[in-house]
Amino acid sequence: MEEIAFEDFLKVDIRVGTILEVNDFPKARKPAYQLTIDFGELGIKKSSAQITDLYTKEQLVNKQITAIVNFKARQIANFMSECLVLGVYNNDGKVVLLQLSEKAKNGEQVS
Template sequence: MGKAITFETFTKVDLRVGTIIEVNDFPKARHPAYQLTIDFGDLGIKKSSAQITTLYTKDDLLNRQIIAVVNFPKKQIANFMSECLVLGAVKAKDVVLLSPEHQVKNGTVVS
């Protein structure tokens, strides 16, 4: 188990549901990855880089809802600015995306 945090610390992490609206290959990434464009409703459109090419094709990802941290600072990855962190569970070396069981409105808060 990881180091314990307070509930107050947890509430600072802004977890939201978004829908992937565009998926592109990311050949300049150090490890195989996609460039994702994600619609977070009222929060707007954000981009992210995700190393999920082993388990997901671009068609698998398009229009899929995901959960992401949306209040991290932007991070430059090669020639791309990642604006959020898409969440997943690590299975061996692969990432399995976390997503809502039922369709919800983009931008919905995860708590």
């Protein structure tokens, strides 16, 4: 594992957001959803997320998530992904979303 300086960590902007809308993403190479996420004062951002194995669209709407919001936008098929939703791979290789233990204000920074 490569070590980084604390100053490098400070460059990563991780925020809390609430998923507003979830759509299928048939043009993605791997199964994914297109998410529309409310980050409060930061505004609305879109993300492609490979989380179809463990989550239905209905389960995701109104769910709070954490995401890196200061990555450069990335073109995925015909969709522009503006943030990276955070999760971990479980023992089956499926993505489990990182979640808050209590509700927080959209746009709050993870520290």
